[in-house]
Amino acid sequence: MKHCKRILIGSLVLTILLIGVVFVASASANDSQKTLSEDEISGTTDSNDAQIPDIGPQIFESLKNDPNVLATKGQIPNYTTQVDKQNWLSKLDNSRVLLDKDTNMKLYLYPKGPVIGYSWDVNGYLEVNFYKGMNVTDSQINEIYNLINKRANEASVQEVPVVFYKNDFFKDEVSGYDSYYRPINGAIKVTGETGSSGTIGVCRENKFWN
Structure with a gap:
């Protein structure tokens, strides 16, 4: 028991x-x-909106005093929420991809033409960089804008905002095993806490490298 x-x-x-x-x-x-x-949930709150600045017409207004800006064309829409801003930047990137495939754009690339790079900017517009050592006419700017706008329309963007800059090649020498030097577009340099540095991005269209 x-x-x-x-x-x-x-x-x-x-x-x-x-x-x-x-x-x-x-x-x-x-x-x-x-x-x-x-x-x-935190990934969709407004606290993350600081990652992308507010997008709107005020961006063009702030560029008026930039001596490197040759012209601004199109319209920047107003977007303040994170989702809207991300969707807009995605459309701009799609426009850039379509432009990459356009053979007509290649006619304006250096050394045939004055364009040394193009990309989209986090402030909500596409940017085109002209080599400052070459003359650029208003007619060329209009032609390039019409070409960009045509491709942007295919990405559901109307009156695509574009900023045209005059710029220069990155002057530092780049060498490989054969010690060959060439001009390259400027990139985004980051430096870590240890002092090491690297590049996280480059301007579009570097096919003109020698």
């Missing part, structure tokens, strides 16, 4: 322990799900 009682008590203790483990596992799973949910 005592032996049976021991077995019964042991079974009850084991059952209680198993129930406790289940509750702990359940609580841990709920906490994990809650944290994941909060992380997912």
Whole structure:
């Protein structure tokens, strides 16, 4: 009889322990799900809007005093939410991709033409960089804009905003194993805490490299 009682008590203790483990596992799973949910939600809150500046006509206004700006064309729409800004920049990038495939644009690329690079800017417009050592006429700017706008229309962008800059090649020498030097477009240089540096992006269309 005592032996049976021991077995019964042991079974009850084991059952209680198993129930406790289940509750702990359940609580841990709920906490994990809650944290994941909060992380997912935080990715769509307005706190992340600071990653991309507000987009609007004021951007063109702020560029009026930039001595490197030759012209601005098109219209920048007003976007303040993170989703709208990301969608707009995505459309600009699609416009850039379509422009890459346009053989007519290649006629304006250096050394045949004055364009040394083009890309989209986080402030909500496309930018075209002209080599400052070459003369650029208003007629050329209009031709290039019409070409860009045509491709942008295919990406559902009307009156695509474009800023035309005069710029120069990056002057630092770039060498390989054959010690061959050539001009390259400027890029975005980043320096780490250890002092090491690297490049995270370059201007579009470097096919004119020698």
